[in-house]
Amino acid sequence: MKKIETTTDATLVRQYLNGSEEALSKLINRHQQRIYNFIFSKVFDRDVTEDIFQDTFIKVIRTLKRGKYNEEGKFLPWVMRISHNLVIDYFRKNNRMPKFDNNGDFNIFSVIQDDELNAEKLMVKDQIESDVRELIKELPEDQKEVLMMRIYKDMSFKEIAERTDVSINTALGRMRYALINLRKVIDKHNIVLTKY
Numbered sequence: 001m002k003k004i005e006t007t008t009d010a011t012l013v014r015q016y017l018n019g020s021e022e023a024l025s026k027l028i029n030r031h032q033q034r035i036y037n038f039i040f041s042k043v044f045d046r047d048v049t050e051d052i053f054q055d056t057f058i059k060v061i062r063t064l065k066r067g068k069y070n071e072e073g074k075f076l077p078w079v080m081r082i083s084h085n086l087v088i089d090y091f092r093k094n095n096r097m098p099k100f101d102n103n104g105d106f107n108i109f110s111v112i113q114d115d116e117l118n119a120e121k122l123m124v125k126d127q128i129e130s131d132v133r134e135l136i137k138e139l140p141e142d143q144k145e146v147l148m149m150r151i152y153k154d155m156s157f158k159e160i161a162e163r164t165d166v167s168i169n170t171a172l173g174r175m176r177y178a179l180i181n182l183r184k185v186i187d188k189h190n191i192v193l194t195k196y
Contacts, residue, residue, distance in 0.1 A: 009075035017064060024064075028057060031076055034176075035083050037183070042087045052090060056083040135185045143178035146171055 007015075007026070015023035035056060040049040059082050063069050069078070136144055145164060149155040155163070161171040 013064065013069065013075060017067075024061070027075065031079060034076070035079060037179075038080060039083050039087060043090065048090065052083060052086050055086050059086070135182055138185050139178055139181050143174050143181060146174040147178040147182075150175060 009027060009030070012023040012027045012030075016027070032053070036049060036053050039052045039056075040046070043049055043052065056079060060079055063082075136147055139147065142164075146160055149160045149163065150157070157168050157171045157175070161168045164171065166174075
């Protein structure tokens, strides 16, 4: 039964489309932590995160059932885009969002890039940015490099891959581990990063 762990997302999607509910369950379990963490990093509210997470997978299921999914081998980025769009919808509905202004490509720290903040919020924003920069210093060099290029230079993963002479998957992997390690550093220091 160990073989199940190595089943690709694309295979699980196919199995689900062929009627295997278990395949969908495996897909959700495999990616739920990353998707949940991504949503929470934007909204900073567990209940809202739960709602958006549920809506994300309702949309995933509907899209799969309608036969509209065609991103072979790119299941996670596709689901992340859906959750990203739902986060934007949530903020638009509630009129409380700094907009994501980077060509539809999500940026994990875009919540702290609102230019229309009042003085108090600006001070908090500066403190958060300062804290984040300090935390980044604790990351391994290759992860720090990717994170800095992505967040502070707004480079695409393609550009990062070319600049660092690695594959796009390696650049994505380094970003993923950088964010995981950043979360560990935040937890280790008991730091609370809030928008306002």
